[in-house]
Amino acid sequence: xxxxxxxxxxxxxxxxxxxxxxxxxxxxxxxxxxxxxxxxxxxxxxxxxxxxxxxxxxxxxxxxxxxxxxxxxxxxxxxxxxxxxxxxxxxxxxxxxxxxxxxxxxxxxxxxxxxxxxxxxxxxxxxxxxxxxxxxxxxxxxxxxxxxxxxxxxxxxxxxxxxxxxxxxxxxxxxxxxxxxxxxxxxxxxx
Numbered sequence: 001x002x003x004x005x006x007x008x009x010x011x012x013x014x015x016x017x018x019x020x021x022x023x024x025x026x027x028x029x030x031x032x033x034x035x036x037x038x039x040x041x042x043x044x045x046x047x048x049x050x051x052x053x054x055x056x057x058x059x060x061x062x063x064x065x066x067x068x069x070x071x072x073x074x075x076x077x078x079x080x081x082x083x084x085x086x087x088x089x090x091x092x093x094x095x096x097x098x099x100x101x102x103x104x105x106x107x108x109x110x111x112x113x114x115x116x117x118x119x120x121x122x123x124x125x126x127x128x129x130x131x132x133x134x135x136x137x138x139x140x141x142x143x144x145x146x147x148x149x150x151x152x153x154x155x156x157x158x159x160x161x162x163x164x165x166x167x168x169x170x171x172x173x174x175x176x177x178x179x180x181x182x183x184x185x186x187x188x189x190x191x
Contacts, residue, residue, distance in 0.1 A: 105137050115142075116151035122180040146179075153178040 041048065051057055096103050107115065115135045119142075122128045132139040158174035 105141055107135060107137065111135065112149075113151050116146070116149070119146065120151070120153070120178050120180055123183055125182055128180065128182065150177055 093106060094108060096106055098108060115131060115137070118131055119128060122131060128142070129139055132142045153176050155174045155176040159171065160173070161169065161171045163169050
């Protein structure tokens with residue numbers, strides 16, 4: 001206890017201990033070469049034969065038992081089944097849509113594109129209702145779908161064409177979302 005002045009100063013050894021630098025070779029000396037680790041071999045060498053006669057090695061291998069290989073087939077197979085079911089459902093849906101009497105609210109992709117294109121040019125709500133009837137789709141489903149899906153439209157002022165130095169013609173354009181310009185229907189005033 002007390003101040004540092006009352007404690008004896010710690011003295012360091014003037015010569016390094018015998019173990020200092022034991023791991024690193026001194027200048028001019030080279031580290032001893034380590035024996036090469038045995039590599040895998042297709043033929044039995046003398047070292048492999050010696051290992052096979054070692055009773056402790058054999059006892060340890062016996063304790064470990066057989067190798068259990070888990071191929072995780074349970075996780076791979078359901079994913080493949082799910083993909084197969086998805087493809088089968090899509091094929092069934094496309095077949096139903098192509099049939100002579102397609103189901104209500106189901107269209108093939110080309111019919112859907114045609115419907116969305118025609119919807120863009122509708123000027124009244126009645127036109128949209130007639131389109132829904134023509135394509136055998138519920139008006140509510142058409143309106144809900146049209147919030148998220150549309151056919152491709154190009155902003156005509158954005159089309160740019162040029163020819164590069166190697167003679168290839170390039171064209172760029174901006175896509176745009178086009179909604180139908182539906183006018184409010186005015187009630188007819190009678191006499």
